[in-house]
Amino acid sequence: MEPRVRPAEKADMEAVAAVYAHYVTQTGITFDEQAPDAAAWRVRLLDLRERGLPFLVAETGGEVAGYALAAPWKPKSAYRYTVEDSVYLAPGRTGAGLGTLLVGSLLGACAEAGIRSVIAVIADTPDGAQAAASVALHERHGFSHTGRLEGVGYKHGAWLDTVLMQRALV
Incomplete structure (x- = not known):
């Protein structure tokens, strides 16, 4: 069955919470150390909707297989046309x-929302191995490398870096 990408709904937040919880508890891919529950995800969904920002899910066989969202990059108003x-x-x-399907759909939705720039903040190990797939995914969608912050996170007994990438939409 072909996957489809659609706007996330409140009913999807249990599945979204489960997807994210795996990465919180099992990996250093996110710096969160406590996984938000479905109620917290529903609050986030409503906040992004109010801001006019996309929150998408990929569905295969009637199940949520992944998600993508765009959140404000920084709280200061001058950053309002930039998302992460x-x-x-x-x-x-x-x-x-x-x-690939999710990132492409997200970029299109961001452009429709009037977003100018999308930032990717990708957690990585110092050797670059952890982020390789995410970096390649973003490169395929026209993101360029803008920096690396070394040793800025500590999780599961290891110091982690972040790779910064950016894609202009205009």
């Missing part, structure tokens, strides 16, 4: 093109 993307796939759903 987040893209997560359910365990076992990587390598099938869902990330």
Whole structure:
């Protein structure tokens, strides 16, 4: 069955919470150390809707297989045309093109929302191995490298870096 990308709904937030919880508890891909529950995700969904920002899910076989969203980059009003993307796939759903589908759809939705720039903040190990797939995904969508912050996060007993990438939409 072909995957489809659609706007996220409140009913999707249990699945979104489960997808994200895997990365919180099992990896250093996110710097969160406590996984938000579905109620917290519903609040986030409503906040992004009120801001006119996209929150999308990829669905295959009637199940949420991943999600992508655009959140404000910084709280100061001068940053209102810049967002940070987040893209997560359910365990076992990587390598099938869902990330490509989600990022492409997210960029289109951001452009429609009047966003000028999308920032990717990608957690990485100092050797660059952890972020390789995410970096490649963003490069395929025209993101360029803008920097690397070294040792800015500590999780699961390891210091982590962040790779910064940017894509202009105008």
